[in-house]
Every structure is written in structure tokens, then in C-alpha cells.
Amino acid sequence: MNAALLIIFAFAALALGLGLRAAHGKDMNLEQWTVAGRGFGAIFVFLLMAGEIYTTFTFLGGSGWAYGKGGPTYYILCYGSLAYILSYWLLPAIWRYAQAHHLISQPHYFRHLYDSPVLGGLVALVGVVALIPYMVL
Amino acid sequence: MIRWLAALPFLGMLIGPVFLNRTQPLVLGMPLLLAWLVMWVVLTSAIIALIYVFDPANRGDGGGQ
Numbered sequence: 001m002n003a004a005l006l007i008i009f010a011f012a013a014l015a016l017g018l019g020l021r022a023a024h025g026k027d028m029n030l031e032q033w034t035v036a037g038r039g040f041g042a043i044f045v046f047l048l049m050a051g052e053i054y055t056t057f058t059f060l061g062g063s064g065w066a067y068g069k070g071g072p073t074y075y076i077l078c079y080g081s082l083a084y085i086l087s088y089w090l091l092p093a094i095w096r097y098a099q100a101h102h103l104i105s106q107p108h109y110f111r112h113l114y115d116s117p118v119l120g121g122l123v124a125l126v127g128v129v130a131l132i133p134y135m136v137l
Numbered sequence: 138m139i140r141w142l143a144a145l146p147f148l149g150m151l152i153g154p155v156f157l158n159r160t161q162p163l164v165l166g167m168p169l170l171l172a173w174l175v176m177w178v179v180l181t182s183a184i185i186a187l188i189y190v191f192d193p194a195n196r197g198d199g200g201g202q
Binding site for chain 2: 071074077078081082084085088
């Protein structure tokens, strides 16, 4: 066991300890755990979305790709910006629909909207499987 | 009406490179195409802010429609 592994486990244990301490004595349901009871303010959501786009790919994959391939990687700048423009109309509609029907996740949303448990399961499966190439590539 | 401003970044980022696919002249040390795209990233923020402020859907309860 080397030092890096020790530090990683120490931080994982610290995060778990803090989480348990924060939740101690509070009655939490699933909706609070997943979407914080839909109570996040605008600034907090902004910071979360900023954190979401600065992924491992942005820091490591993107820069390595730019070094190797050059100009074509400019697309990274564009697709995020253009996606956020679409999100301006898409996301509030999804948020309102999810709030009205007490939905808490993407598979839950598809399952409810199209009234199809099979589609919900498929979305969940694709979401989990797609995590691996997304994190590795 | 104001919402049609949102089409501008699409034009700038998707159509613009067809005409500006060059490295010279350098703008602020960046190749021309990179400078053009970075300009549109900044303009996109400004445009979305403008739309947000003037969009009739955001009047009233603050939570949208």
C-alpha cells in the first residue's frame, strides 16, 4: 500500500464521516438525497453546472487531444456553448415536469413521460454502461 | 423576438469557421479561428444573459412559466 492510496482512502473516510455527521438526527427521504428537495438556489446550481463541465476529459483528455490533433479540438469550445443555449429551453421544461410528478432521475423521467418501464430500464442501463467509456476515454 | 438572438452563436460557430479556417492573422496571440470561436463563447454568455433578462417567460413568479 503506497502513500497515494492511503491518502485517497483517508479522504474517502473523511467524506463518509462528514456525510454521516451531517445527516445525523435528520429524517431524509429519497427526494432530498437525490435533488435536495428541489431547493437549490441559482448560484449553487450555477456552480454545480460549472463543476459538471470541468470533467477529467476537460483537463486531461481535452488537452492531450489538442496536443495530438490540433485544430479539430476547437469543437470542445463550441459544443458546450451551443448545448447550454438549447438547455435554456430544455432544462426548465424538464425541471417543471419532474417537479409536478415528483421525478428524481433520468430513467424515472423517461419511464414516466412515455409510460414505459422498459424504456426507463434501458435508459438506466445505457447511463451506467456509458459511464465507463466516458470516464476512461 | 429576443429569443432569435440565440441563433447567432450557431451561425457564428458552425458557419463562421467555413470562412475563417486560417491561422493568420494572430489575434491576441491566438490563431484566427481560435480567436473567433473564443469570441463567440464569450458572446454566447452575453446573448443568453440578454435573452434571460428580456424573455417574457421569465416575468412574474421568477420560476418561469
